[in-house]
Amino acid sequence: MATRVRPSSKRCAVIGGSGFLGRHLVEKLLDRGYSVSVFDIRQSYELPGVTFHQGDLCDKQALLPALKDVSLVFHCASPSPASDDRDLFERVNIQGTQTVIQACKEAGIQKLVLTSSASVVFEGTDIKNGREDLPYAKKPIDYYTKTKIEQEKLVLKACDKQKGFLTVAIRPHGIFGPRDPQLVPILVDTARRGKMKFIIGDGTNLVDFTFVENVVHGHILAAERLRPDSPICGKPYHITNDEPVRFWDFMSQVLVGLGYAPPRYHLPYALVYGLALLLWLLSIILRPLKSFKPTFTPMRVALAGTHHYYSCERAKEDLGYTPVVSLKEGIARTVQSYPHLRCEA
Ligand SMILES: NC(=O)C1=CN([C@@H]2O[C@H](COP(=O)(O)OP(=O)(O)OC[C@H]3O[C@@H](n4cnc5c(N)ncnc54)[C@H](O)[C@@H]3O)[C@@H](O)[C@H]2O)C=CC1
Numbered sequence: 001m002a003t004r005v006r007p008s009s010k011r012c013a014v015i016g017g018s019g020f021l022g023r024h025l026v027e028k029l030l031d032r033g034y035s036v037s038v039f040d041i042r043q044s045y046e047l048p049g050v051t052f053h054q055g056d057l058c059d060k061q062a063l064l065p066a067l068k069d070v071s072l073v074f075h076c077a078s079p080s081p082a083s084d085d086r087d088l089f090e091r092v093n094i095q096g097t098q099t100v101i102q103a104c105k106e107a108g109i110q111k112l113v114l115t116s117s118a119s120v121v122f123e124g125t126d127i128k129n130g131r132e133d134l135p136y137a138k139k140p141i142d143y144y145t146k147t148k149i150e151q152e153k154l155v156l157k158a159c160d161k162q163k164g165f166l167t168v169a170i171r172p173h174g175i176f177g178p179r180d181p182q183l184v185p186i187l188v189d190t191a192r193r194g195k196m197k198f199i200i201g202d203g204t205n206l207v208d209f210t211f212v213e214n215v216v217h218g219h220i221l222a223a224e225r226l227r228p229d230s231p232i233c234g235k236p237y238h239i240t241n242d243e244p245v246r247f248w249d250f251m252s253q254v255l256v257g258l259g260y261a262p263p264r265y266h267l268p269y270a271l272v273y274g275l276a277l278l279l280w281l282l283s284i285i286l287r288p289l290k291s292f293k294p295t296f297t298p299m300r301v302a303l304a305g306t307h308h309y310y311s312c313e314r315a316k317e318d319l320g321y322t323p324v325v326s327l328k329e330g331i332a333r334t335v336q337s338y339p340h341l342r343c344e345a
């Protein structure tokens, strides 16, 4: 009779491990003595101690070999919000997450840590120091976020102490750091096209930006604290830098660090939001004739012009979380890591 090897608690899988957050997580797990199995639709690097499994997480048969002899799974895969593809968000974030849960149960996984998002409670209006007990957004800012809400609900509901399957969700916000494919590249692209001259609103709105290593730290603390007797089972946790910053100060610091001029002129929020709405409608009406993607979408304007920052108190109390890298240090390290995006002039 074949004997089943007891999974080592130091062997884990990272679904989405080729991505921005996933790779930082893999690197820290290796530092901490874990061996890691990465499952991703693409392979973006090679590292000693990491086994790569390439496949789509919607395919359970492809997923199962990556979970063999593993006790802990991190699920941080998702299509990029910029892909703007409703069917893909639904297939990967909802149906795919159901498949991940089934595969984990079949493989005898004990712990599943999901990367959710603090935006699951954001409706485009101010949130100040929001706690985890805020209700899920009834009108999420976009379809991507709608599927992140469903994904989080599925994972938290699957937590079953009797059956020894424990789950927890981490809700980061505005992740930035070296190798980020989104925040700094979008910002620099906007600046290079001469569109970073304006501040939307009075520029005093506070937002959380979270250095990637703090997000990683929150995930690992959650995984290591996830036990049948711990209060964290089946709960979501905000993980931020715990240093809300003016959205426009953050953008300006990154821009200036890379040699670009910061935005200076103010535009009223309602005007820009109205224009973004109009552009979005036009892009839909004109889609059969000409396809274009506006830089200023209503969602982006809401992200740039409202307060949205979150309390980390629950993570501090239950996980012992405190950020390990300050915002100042995080911005300095990020700016340094993008020499190719510096202003040439
Ligand atoms: N970047 C941010 O500011 C924030 C990100 N998040 C969440 O953090 C997680 C990681 O995000 P990032 O690292 O920024 O994104 P990313 O796009 O760099 O990484 C996502 C990874 O998932 C993989 N993937 C996508 N579809 C897949 C599929 N069907 N099967 C297997 N792998 C698949 C991609 O290939 C990619 O490597 C995501 O769940 C995202 O929703 C939450 C809040 C903020």
Ligand SMILES: CC(C)=CCC[C@@H](C)[C@H]1CC[C@H]2C3=C(CC[C@]12C)[C@@]1(C)CCC(=O)C[C@@H]1CC3
Pocket (backbone or CB within 6 Å): 173, 174, 175, 182, 183, 184, 186, 187, 190, 195, 196, 198, 200, 207, 208, 295, 296, 300, 301, 303, 304
């Ligand atoms: C706070 C948060 C959740 C950040 C996530 C990343 C992106 C949504 C932002 C990264 C760069 C941002 C940006 C804008 C909107 C939000 C981002 C895309 C603008 C398009 C807002 C309007 C402008 O004036 C230009 C900005 C460029 C950078």
